[in-house]
Amino acid sequence: MPSITKPLIPAVRRERNALGLTIRDYEGPMSTLCAGCGHDSTTAALVQALWQSNLEPHRVVKLSGIGCSSKTPTYFLRSAHGFNSVHGRMAPIATGANAANRDLLYLGISGDGDALSIGLGHLCHAVRRNVRMVYLIENNGVYGLTKGQFSPTADLGSLSHRGEHNLVPPIDPMLLGLSLGATFLARGFSGDKAHLVPILEAALAHRGFALVDVISPCVQFNNHAASTKSYAATRAHELHVTDLAVPHAPVTATIPTEGAVDVPMPGGGSVRLRALPADYDPTDRRSVSAFLHEHAGRGEVPTGLLFLDESVPDMHERSGSSRVPLNQLAFDELCPGADALDALQAAYR
Amino acid sequence: MSAWAASIDERPAAPAPPERAPGVNDFSCTIATANGTGSASANALLVRAVFRMGVPVSGKNLLPSNIQGMPTWYEIRVNGDGHTARTGRCHLMAAMNAQTFPQDVAAVAPGGYVLYDATAVPSYRWERDDVGFLGVPLSLLVGEVSEDPRQRVLLRNVAYVGALSALLAVDPTVVAAALSERFAGRPELEQANQRAFELGFDHAESRVDCPLPFHVAPAHGTAGAVLMDGNTSTAIGCLYAGATVAAWYPITPSTSVMDRFGELCARYRRVPDVQPADALGGGPAGAGDLDTPAGQRDNYLIVQAEDELAAIGMVVGANWNGARAFTATSGPGLSLMGELLGLAYYAEIPAVVFDVQRSGPSTGMPTRTQQADLLEAAYASHGDTKHLLLFPADPKECFDFAVVAFDAAERFQTPVLVLSDFDIGMNDWVVPRLQWDDRFQPDRGRVLSRGDLASMERYFRYAPWDDEHVAARTLPGVDPKGAYFTRGSGHDSLGDYTEAPQRYQEVVDRLAAKHAAATGHLPEPLVEHHGGARVGVITLGSADAAVREAVEELAGRGVPVDYLRVRSFPFHAAVADFLRAHDRCIVVEQNRDGQLRSLLVAEAAAAPDRLGSVRCYGGLPVTVPDVVDGILLELGR
Ligand SMILES: Cc1ncc(C[n+]2csc(CCOP(=O)(O)OP(=O)(O)O)c2C)c(N)n1
Ligand code: SF4
Ligand SMILES: [Mg+2]
Numbered sequence: 004m005p006s007i008t009k010p011l012i013p014a015v016r017r018e019r020n021a022l023g024l025t026i027r028d029y030e031g032p033m034s035t036l037c038a039g040c041g042h043d044s045t046t047a048a049l050v051q052a053l054w055q056s057n058l059e060p061h062r063v064v065k066l067s068g069i070g071c072s073s074k075t076p077t078y079f080l081r082s083a084h085g086f087n088s089v090h091g092r093m094a095p096i097a098t099g100a101n102a103a104n105r106d107l108l109y110l111g112i113s114g115d116g117d118a119l120s121i122g123l124g125h126l127c128h129a130v131r132r133n134v135r136m137v138y139l140i141e142n143n144g145v146y147g148l149t150k151g152q153f154s155p156t157a158d159l160g161s162l163s164h165r166g167e168h169n170l171v172p173p174i175d176p177m178l179l180g181l182s183l184g185a186t187f188l189a190r191g192f193s194g195d196k197a198h199l200v201p202i203l204e205a206a207l208a209h210r211g212f213a214l215v216d217v218i219s220p221c222v223q224f225n226n227h228a229a230s231t232k233s234y235a236a237t238r239a240h241e242l243h244v245t246d247l248a249v250p251h252a253p254v255t256a257t258i259p260t261e262g263a264v265d266v267p268m269p270g271g272g273s274v275r276l277r278a279l280p281a282d283y284d285p286t287d288r289r290s291v292s293a294f295l296h297e298h299a300g301r302g303e304v305p306t307g308l309l310f311l312d313e314s315v316p317d318m319h320e321r322s323g324s325s326r327v328p329l330n331q332l333a334f335d336e337l338c339p340g341a342d343a344l345d346a347l348q349a350a351y352r
Numbered sequence: 353m354s355a356w357a358a359s360i361d362e363r364p365a366a367p368a369p370p371e372r373a374p375g376v377n378d379f380s381c382t383i384a385t386a387n388g389t390g391s392a393s394a395n396a397l398l399v400r401a402v403f404r405m406g407v408p409v410s411g412k413n414l415l416p417s418n419i420q421g422m423p424t425w426y427e428i429r430v431n432g433d434g435h436t437a438r439t440g441r442c443h444l445m446a447a448m449n450a451q452t453f454p455q456d457v458a459a460v461a462p463g464g465y466v467l468y469d470a471t472a473v474p475s476y477r478w479e480r481d482d483v484g485f486l487g488v489p490l491s492l493l494v495g496e497v498s499e500d501p502r503q504r505v506l507l508r509n510v511a512y513v514g515a516l517s518a519l520l521a522v523d524p525t526v527v528a529a530a531l532s533e534r535f536a537g538r539p540e541l542e543q544a545n546q547r548a549f550e551l552g553f554d555h556a557e558s559r560v561d562c563p564l565p566f567h568v569a570p571a572h573g574t575a576g577a578v579l580m581d582g583n584t585s586t587a588i589g590c591l592y593a594g595a596t597v598a599a600w601y602p603i604t605p606s607t608s609v610m611d612r613f614g615e616l617c618a619r620y621r622r623v624p625d626v627q628p629a630d631a632l633g634g635g636p637a638g639a640g641d642l643d644t645p646a647g648q649r650d651n652y653l654i655v656q657a658e659d660e661l662a663a664i665g666m667v668v669g670a671n672w673n674g675a676r677a678f679t680a681t682s683g684p685g686l687s688l689m690g691e692l693l694g695l696a697y698y699a700e701i702p703a704v705v706f707d708v709q710r711s712g713p714s715t716g717m718p719t720r721t722q723q724a725d726l727l728e729a730a731y732a733s734h735g736d737t738k739h740l741l742l743f744p745a746d747p748k749e750c751f752d753f754a755v756v757a758f759d760a761a762e763r764f765q766t767p768v769l770v771l772s773d774f775d776i777g778m779n780d781w782v783v784p785r786l787q788w789d790d791r792f793q794p795d796r797g798r799v800l801s802r803g804d805l806a807s808m809e810r811y812f813r814y815a816p817w818d819d820e821h822v823a824a825r826t827l828p829g830v831d832p833k834g835a836y837f838t839r840g841s842g843h844d845s846l847g848d849y850t851e852a853p854q855r856y857q858e859v860v861d862r863l864a865a866k867h868a869a870a871t872g873h874l875p876e877p878l879v880e881h882h883g884g885a886r887v888g889v890i891t892l893g894s895a896d897a898a899v900r901e902a903v904e905e906l907a908g909r910g911v912p913v914d915y916l917r918v919r920s921f922p923f924h925a926a927v928a929d930f931l932r933a934h935d936r937c938i939v940v941e942q943n944r945d946g947q948l949r950s951l952l953v954a955e956a957a958a959a960p961d962r963l964g965s966v967r968c969y970g971g972l973p974v975t976v977p978d979v980v981d982g983i984l985l986e987l988g989r
Contacts, residue, residue: 060832061830061831062829064673064829066669077837077849081835082832082835083828083835084826084828084837084838085835085836085837085838086669087837087840087841088665088668088692088840089695089840092661092662092691094662094665095599095657095661095662095663095665095666095669096665096666096669097669098599098655098662098665098666098669099597099655099666099668099669099670099671100669102597102655102669102677103596103597103669103670103673103674103675104673104674104675104827104829106829107673124658124659124662125661127658128657128658128662132655318655322650323643323644323648323649323650324649324652325623326626326627326649329596329651329652329653329670329675330596330670330673330675330827332596332651334793336651337596337621337651338593338594338788338792339592339620340788340790341788343620344588344592344787344788345785348785348786351584352404
């Protein structure tokens with residue numbers, strides 16, 4: 004089912020980056036997500052950020068789990084290897100891939116269910132290991148692909164499209180990351196590309212685990228995590244039709260450089276996105292923590308580069324692994340040979 | 353079944369085979385201790401000494417799943433003919449655990465002996481007059497060597513090794529040499545241990561008519577052999593196969609695979625650092641690196657994962673990216689790995705898994721052995737999934753098959769599961785020295801280089817395929833032309849998403865054909881004919897030793913049977929041939945449900961009505977009488 008509304012990428016872009024590539028070289032085949040899906044807007048921002056970062060497309064590895072969000076690696080960087088794995092396990096796959104070849108850039112796309120529900124344990128441990136990769140959560144507060152159940156970022160008390168209340172409090176991936184010793188934490192909004200692209204560029208440049216939470220509304224089943232207002236039934240629900248997917252326009256808004264903006268969500272409710280104050284210091288873990296807690300308490304979602312620590316070695320540096328990628332070591336460098344085997348077995352005589 | 357086996361394993365008794373008298377280089381000795389008293393290394397010392405005297409020997413740990421305090425037994429079998437299976441008989445019991453003393457005494461065969469610590473069991477009322485009681489005040493003796501109570505416990509162990517050595521004519525100079533090696537560089541410890549050994553030895557020798565009628569006599573039966581456990585040889589196999597990435601989650605009895613692999617890598621895979629500019633960098637260089645010496649780098653990476661889902665995920669990710677990667681686990685871990693094994697099967701990604709089986713279901717008996725993961729492993733994951741399996745029977749095969757596993761996994765772009773078990777993995781076996789041919793080159797399978805891609809118009813992941821039904825893969829980062837999208841969702845031969853019945857089926861049918869085609873690259877079954885026997889016995893893995901000996905014994909008792917040991921799945925044609933060639937075949941295996949038998953019926957066209965079954969699944973390595981009796985029962989004799 005091709006989309007009706009496509010992400011806002013100009014049809015022809017002649018401009019070239021430092022590698023001589025146009026933005027087309029960073030695109031992929033047509034999306035099959037719902038028209039207006041926030042994930043498609045996130046993809047568009049990602050394409051822009053990759054192009055602006057002058058990354059060779061085939062030196063990037065795209066990975067994902069399962070979910071609407073996890074489908075998106077198909078829709079960009081057609082000349083990069085992609086790996087759409089199983090639900091929740093993208094982080095281990097990326098960790099293993101990174102273990103094998105430290106020289107490529109690993110870009111993982113996950114959803115709020117994929118990352119924070121079934122894959123929560125793996126996310127936490129990938130943060131702790133500081134695997135060098137970008138881990139992007141396309142956060143819509145809902146399980147899109149399985150049609151609208153609560154995700155772990157759904158707001159306490161919000162209503163599902165079936166009219167049930169969410170009875171359990173949400174997980175904030177940024178606060179979680181902070182408590183686990185994350186080295187890069189940022190949040191953006193799919194509907195504000197100008198704000199999101201620099202965040203993604205920064206994440207791509209980070210030499211450790213970059214966790215990016217992108218508020219990425221689901222226009223079919225939205226009951227956004229940060230929505231503090233009650234959720235009106237979707238059109239589909241009102242009509243008592245469950246397989247009707249109505250085309251929507253993407254949700255957009257501009258996050259101001261100061262203050263906050265209320266972004267109305269497709270199914271009702273809104274998210275208050277807040278810019279970071281001018282004197283915000285993303286390198287001070289304690290003040291960042293205080294800031295995030297304070298705003299979470301107010302039902303606001305701070306956006307921008309929330310935390311950064313460049314001093315922590317990544318998984319390989321911590322382990323002292325070979326500078327030459329492990330998958331490129333020749334067999335004779337790895338196999339000790341017959342004489343060594345004889346010598347080694349002296350201890351077993 | 354003998355009294356000994358019955359005492360620790362309450363299975364109903366089967367008719368006992370005629371008792372064979374123990375003799376020189378033909379007897380069994382059991383050491384009963386408590387877990388956590390450090391007896392394992394003393395026991396291993398004794399076994400090593402017998403081995404070094406040139407006499408085949410085996411030592412089996414029958415341990416509880418407990419860190420400290422529960423009873424544990426170590427069964428030593430000395431057999432000049434090289435038989436290493438458990439016999440269920442005990443001729444000499446070193447009863448070092450007061451807690452189990454009565455049952456240990458009851459387990460000794462008539463005419464046998466009990467060695468006991470006369471300090472610890474001063475006034476036991478001997479209930480048997482058909483065994484000899486040999487008291488040595490071990491604790492008292494070692495009291496002179498050390499004041500430290502902890503050390504005394506350890507020294508008492510060495511003292512019983514001394515007493516046993518005197519009783520069994522184990523050469524004290526051989527033990528002394530082994531002790532020197534063990535305590536090299538720690539002269540005080542060495543001296544204390546040598547002294548404790550002498551005290552035990554001298555005391556026994558001066559008070560008992562040594563040696564006993566059955567004992568060890570120097571021979572030449574272990575030339576060219578090593579004494580090694582299967583987890584160690586598995587780790588060596590992975591090192592030699594060129595594995596660079598390992599991911600795991602600790603679980604008994606597989607943990608020592610990774611312990612050994614880590615030690616081996618630290619020894620053989622550390623190289624001087626060179627400083628080329630790395631493309632993307634990885635943060636501040638070496639800043640957090642605590643274990644790798646300064647100026648060195650590791651040609652490997654071992655990740656202790658958060659669980660087995662992550663462990664197999666990392667293995668799949670690393671293999672997908674062109675590294676040889678493996679994990680080691682046991683039943684519960686294998687259960688968790690299911691979904692990702694299915695992904696690797698369907699998306700055609702190599703992976704190597706060592707499943708060191710323990711007793712299930714669920715947590716089961718973690719320190720007890722079984723061969724009960726067969727069906728789980730063969731079909732791990734939902735949907736039409738089938739894997740390649742290898743069944744090593746001893747540590748030598750663990751080494752050899754580790755190398756085969758990586759080759760087969762990469763050649764066929766699919767998971768290979770190596771099913772060892774507690775008995776193989778955690779016990780020392782006498783096996784031929786591991787061999788390596790320096791001309792060996794790994795089979796990395798069909799992976800396209802930049803050059804290969806340059807000559808191609810377009811690349812598709814799953815087409816074309818070769819006569820083994822394998823399509824070439826590409827690695828990320830090599831060339832934009834090689835890019836493809838890996839997915840566990842429905843895909844066609846080009847690698848594109850599909851839900852079209854025929855395009856979907858074309859791929860899964862090819863996978864089935866590929867699975868079958870791999871057979872020729874896996875170890876063939878071992879077959880032994882015994883002159884026109886109409887009955888065949890089939891087994892696998894660690895049951896081999898007991899079954900082979902049982903086959904010999906049956907021949908001696910006028911029941912000749914042919915023998916086949918399967919070593920891999922899918923089954924070679926020779927397995928079906930063997931089934932067809934015999935009126936009746938009996939499958940001997942260590943699980944309740946006859947899993948190998950089921951697999952033979954499902955996958956080797958075995959006729960169920962002609963296929964008998966002997967199953968030993970109490971958790972202890974199968975004994976020779978178990979097999980003999982079981983086969984006779986199946987044959988109605
Ligand atoms: C093991 C397993 N359980 C359940 C599912 C079904 N499933 C597919 S996607 C999904 C939730 C996806 O939610 P999220 O990650 O938030 O992605 P979204 O679709 O919202 O972008 C679920 C439960 C699955 N694919 N695998
Ligand atoms: S269901 Fe929601 S998340 Fe999924 S594609 Fe449609 S709009 Fe996007
Ligand atoms: Mg979601």
